[in-house]
Amino acid sequence: MEKKGPTEWEMRNIIMPLMLSGAKMLDRHCPKCGSPLFEKDGRVFCPVCEHREKQRKESQARELKGVEERLMEKLTELANSLPGDIDELEKHLRAMEKIIELLERYKKLEGGE
Template sequence: MKGPTEEEIRNVIMPLMLSGAKMLDRHCPRCGSPLFEKDGRVFCPVCEYRERKRKAEMKEEVKDVEERLREKLTQLANSLPEDIEELEKHLRVMEKIIDLLERYKRLEGSE
């Protein structure tokens, strides 16, 4: 991982300095950004920012997947076949989709 980008300097480091955080003479071993201290806590603002950004992106991806699963579930529910064997297959697929949606909900709740 490389050091802070211009965007990160502008949006993360500068506001932190203006808020009274103390820039230390040590650097993050992961990204090379200066470490900061505020309220007795030493941290790397760039790594924290990147982690928050990554989580937000993942959350958005999960929402997209959930939306596609719901659409597929609705599509399947609106096109139930009359043949018993095909209907059973259809229902098994719907059950798997519902199971996946429930798993996503549990994952969201654990954050």
């Protein structure tokens, strides 16, 4: 559920600097969060929703990066411990193949494809 209204931090760090930059606060409010809408350079926007969306995307990117790093560690671990037994080797290679597939999916998510 979306947070309603700007927090004190958002008021101080997003809305106030925006007002000081010459953006015009409108007499309308965002239907999603209740924050005042602003106009700058002919564009009407909600600074709070834009900030929250940016934060959400950055958080998601950090999470994806962490997962990708853990997958690479596991892939390296498997590559460095290949067994001599053919059945075990096949299991290792299947696991490595799955990890590579997951890494490819994460790369696509990062690229927005």
